[in-house]
Amino acid sequence: MNTAPATISQSIERFKIYLLENDKSLNTIKSYSQDLNYFFKWVHQRYEPPHLISILTSTDLKDYERQLKSDSTIAPSTINRRLISLMKWSEFLVTIGSTNINLATNIKIKKVQRQNNIRWLTRKEVGKLLHAIELTKQQNYKKGLLHQTIVYLAVNLGLRVHEMCNARISDVDLRRSIIKVNGKGDKHRIIPLTENTKEAIVNWLRERNQESEYLLVSSKNNHISTRAIQHIFKKYSSQLGIEITPHSLRHTYCKQLAQHGVDIQSIAELAGHSSVDTTRIYVTPSIQELQSALKKTEF
Template identity: 35%
Template sequence: MKIQEAVARYLEYLSVEEKSENTVKGYAMCFKRFMQWLDASWGNISNVEDISQTVVRDFKSFLESRTDRRTGKKLAPNTINQNLNALKSLFVFFKGKGINFRSDPISAIKLIPIASQNDYRWLTRQEVNQILHAIEMLKRTGEKRKAMYKAVIIILVNCGLRVEELSELGLTDVVLDSGLIVIRSGKGEKYRHVPFNVKTRDILQRWLGHHGGKSPFLFYSQRSQQLSVRAIQHMIEKLSEQTKIKFTVHQLRHTYGKQVANERGIEAAATLLGHSNIQTTRRYTQPSLQELREAVEGIEFE
């Protein structure tokens, strides 16, 4: 099977399996990098079954010697491992489909050992308050848009939704009287309930007062009945610029996960976040790199 065909079939498989858009894009970039390198270095290889252990080792050496154009530094071990893991998943998939590799490329994939450190960042309570205050101070922005911005932020940081889940929320998925959000389209098609508190209810109620029933979705725009994932991300990017606080959609979710894990433990956090593997949630109980930096600030010797 031609390599290009194999890659296209595997990416289609990932989409059907409802992997996130970012995951599929990440794999696609890894495969593109590999195919470009393969064409330049091993021009005589066109079929996936001809990729040997030697080719895989050569590709790993190439990655280890490559310099990131943005930083001028060598590729981070995590980046190298992502590329190798993408290849491994491709080989495993087609081996399961009956492809007979002339040489076992899977056994040649050796990841770079990386010490386990938590590089996630969560926001402080003061930073979240600054973001909400910045929304109130927005110029040339009507009350309706401000109400929507605050509702988006508060659901992300007080309910920990994924951006895709937020985009898919319907009007009937928010039950104000019970203080619950119903997630019908969670990762892996998992259905769950997420409770919210009085302050969140007040902000949601304010937005619903502006909603007008113009869409079956909780959030919509002038152009569409559903606020897209990209539109939400763009909103967050603009607020990050205006507040001078570097934050993303994911960091708002991480902030929620950290707070729940601290207060009620990782089991509660895993359930509320919709994690299928509790090891994913464990990062919220580990100190972040920022916290480690703060820990050593006062102990350094001159």
């Protein structure tokens, strides 16, 4: 490895490269970078340049922790995320030899009661979306079929937006009614096709005329982009007055499975979760469900 960086800003840049080399997602890298930049601004107010790593002590990081926790304008989850980013960066500094000790050893994550703020759609809301897509099909059949297939892949199969974009025709086995998914962290899983989803895929493949190995194509490209799919949902959200995203439909898929008695381990496998702790949120009452319960029980 090259000479360890001497300044805080250099080490943050090196940390980003390290995360990329270890296959962390771009969103994760962006999040760590933003969190560490907050810390760097705090250091800038505390010390005059140059901001060498050697000026930092565990006391500095503890003081930064106290300031974060005393700021009532920052959500506890945000505070914890910034502290975790700092802890990961501190571990990295030891790894590359910039420090001899982990400066974040004494930092403690703020205890927060976990609440379910995830937004999923009701069956009525999904029905409104599918109705709007039927109207699109009347105006432009091919376009409507594409939109219908995308919605079914998200709400009936729980595919992430990048999983939909990367799905190939060869991944779909219509005879066995399954689809192979290359998921997050290059983890593969197999999902059963529902009848409506299978029918939508068959109709879509029959209607589209582009030559492409990918299942979903747009009028302009032989490989639909995540941005294009997000734009489609943005238009329907505006049209219906309902916040609809590919991820909210994926949440709806998981919630529907939980409500119909599918065990948590099976939901985790179908959704491609690396841990059932991620899946547990779907068997935890949401804020809306708690509010509904209170309306029924209040005096």
